[in-house]
Amino acid sequence: MDTLFDGLEQIASYILNIEKRTYWAFLLSSGVIAFIVWRVQKIKHSFFHYIFNRKVWLSKSAGIDYGILILNAYIKLILLSSLAVYGLHFAYKVNYQFEVWFGQPVKLSAAQVYVFYTIALTLAKDFSFFIVHYTMHKIPILWEFHKIHHSATTLNPLTQYRIHPVELIINNVVSVFIFALITGFFDFLSDEHVNQYTLYGVGIVAFLFLSLGANLRHSHVKLKYPSFLEKIFISPYQHQIHHSNNPEHYDSNLGGKFAFWDLLFGTLIRSKDVERIEFGLGEEDKDYDTLSKNLFLSPVRNLFSRIRSKRK
8 A cells, every 4th residue: 555655646746746847837837838839820729729639638649648657657666766876876986986096186166066067967968868769769679668659649748758667767777877977976076065055056957948848849839949949959849850650750859958969960850841740650550559559569579570580
């Protein structure tokens, strides 16, 4: 029963915890931005119908989103709850190892740590997200798990959490590793100035990102940025292009916050280059139209098919 209620608390945290992308205030700010888009684009339907379209929120695809979110909440609780503790232990090891290698360097001031740590962790986490995302698309075995995210035929903010448990574990392990590596390095440079105060800098960056419409990335609201800006930041519509069922768009716009990784790797598509999109996997949609197919049947079947084809 404790596990059951802890899981329900974890599920509620998606709306009530400010550290979550779908925190109610971030959803509200996204709604305000969506209203501006609705007015500027002169959408024919009422704003309420535009935002709360039943075909989006009550679709079979959305139902799968909700089911996977609940399942992953319990997986996080059971398998990943202690990961942060290991991350802090690893950060200490990183700090210690740098001291063994280099002794005591010139120490940074608290203000310098605040600025450089914020920049370093923000860039490192976003680049690691890009690399993991890139490999999910390029390595066939990983693509079979990542397909679950792309099988959504309608997008809503909770589609953010529509990921296979295998991908969930990979993402969390990489995120904690990057956090520990950067934190340990700045502990080494700063006489232990990396503390809760320092982390506020990273929190401010995340707060701005989430407040400025991040939830519209998984939605039908076509928020585009000026073309030059889409070489720096991934706009919501650019991420929607990433979810297009056109195979030419599958491996595009892989960045989290920043677009310059895609520009560097040749995977960037700007909004001006794509007029219309449909979401999903195209002809494969029927293989991912239930919760069990997404979590078990299709990934396992496709993996075995790949293994058999390699043996022949």
